[in-house]
Amino acid sequence: MRPNPAVQFELSARVPARLREGAAQRDTLSYLRLLRLKPLPPVLDVTETRPILFVDVDGVISLFGFERGNAPPGSFVMVDGIPHCIGSECGGRFGRLAERFELVWATGWEEKANEYLVRLLSLEADLPTLTFDGRAVFGTAHWKVEAIDEYAGDRPAAWIDDSLDERCHAWARNRSAPTLLVETESHEGIADEHVELLLDWAAKVSAGAARRSP
Numbered sequence: 001m002r003p004n005p006a007v008q009f010e011l012s013a014r015v016p017a018r019l020r021e022g023a024a025q026r027d028t029l030s031y032l033r034l035l036r037l038k039p040l041p042p043v044l045d046v047t048e049t050r051p052i053l054f055v056d057v058d059g060v061i062s063l064f065g066f067e068r069g070n071a072p073p074g075s076f077v078m079v080d081g082i083p084h085c086i087g088s089e090c091g092g093r094f095g096r097l098a099e100r101f102e103l104v105w106a107t108g109w110e111e112k113a114n115e116y117l118v119r120l121l122s123l124e125a126d127l128p129t130l131t132f133d134g135r136a137v138f139g140t141a142h143w144k145v146e147a148i149d150e151y152a153g154d155r156p157a158a159w160i161d162d163s164l165d166e167r168c169h170a171w172a173r174n175r176s177a178p179t180l181l182v183e184t185e186s187h188e189g190i191a192d193e194h195v196e197l198l199l200d201w202a203a204k205v206s207a208g209a210a211r212r213s214p
C-alpha cells in the first residue's frame with residue numbers, strides 16, 4: 001500500500017528524496033515510523049453536551065412597553081434607525097447562562113443580534129442564529145417553532161421569550177427531550193429569577209432529572 005497522499009504531500013518538502021523513494025514501498029504507518037513521527041490521535045469528540053438556550057431579543061434583552069419617562073435601567077442603541085432599550089443587567093445574566101448553555105439566537109433580529117448585541121452584552125463570540133425566511137410576526141412566537149425544533153433535534157432545550165403562545169407550549173409538551181419555556185415581561189426582560197430557574201433546570205438536566213416544561 002502506498003503512503004497516504006496527503007501525508008506524503010505534507011512531508012515531501014522536508015523529507016530527503018532517498019527516504020521518499022523508500023517510503024513509497026511501505027504503508028503509511030511504516031512511513032511515519034521511518035520518519036520517527038507518530039500518527040495523530042483520533043480527533044477529539046467536540047460534541048456539544050450542554051443544553052441549548054434559545055434566546056429572544058425583543059422583550060428579553062431589548063425592553064419595550066414601559067411608561068414614558070419610566071424607562072428601566074439600560075442604554076439605548078439605534079438599530080436601523082429605531083431606538084432599543086437594552087437592559088443594563090442583561091450582559092451579566094447571559095454571561096452566567098453561557099457557562100451552562102449553548103446560547104442560540106431565536107429572534108426576528110436574526111444576524112443583527114450578533115452585529116449589535118454580542119459586544120453590548122460582552123459575550124465571548126457570535127452565537128448561532130436561527131433564520132425564519134420572513135415569517136417573523138412581532139408580538140407572537142409560534143413562527144419560531146419549526147426552526148427551533150430543527151436546531152434542537154433531540155437535545156435538551158430551553159427557550160426564553162416574551163411572546164410564548166399555545167403552539168409554543170404544545171411543542172414543548174410534545175418533546176421527548178427535557179424542555180423548558182421561560183416567559184419574560186416585555187418591559188422588564190430577563191431577570192435574576194429567570195437565570196436561577198434556567199441554571200437550576202440545567203443542573204437537573206445534567207443529573208438526568210429534568211423532563212419537561214413545568
Ligand SMILES: [Mg+2]
Pocket residue numbers: 056057058059060161162163
Ligand atoms: Mg419577543
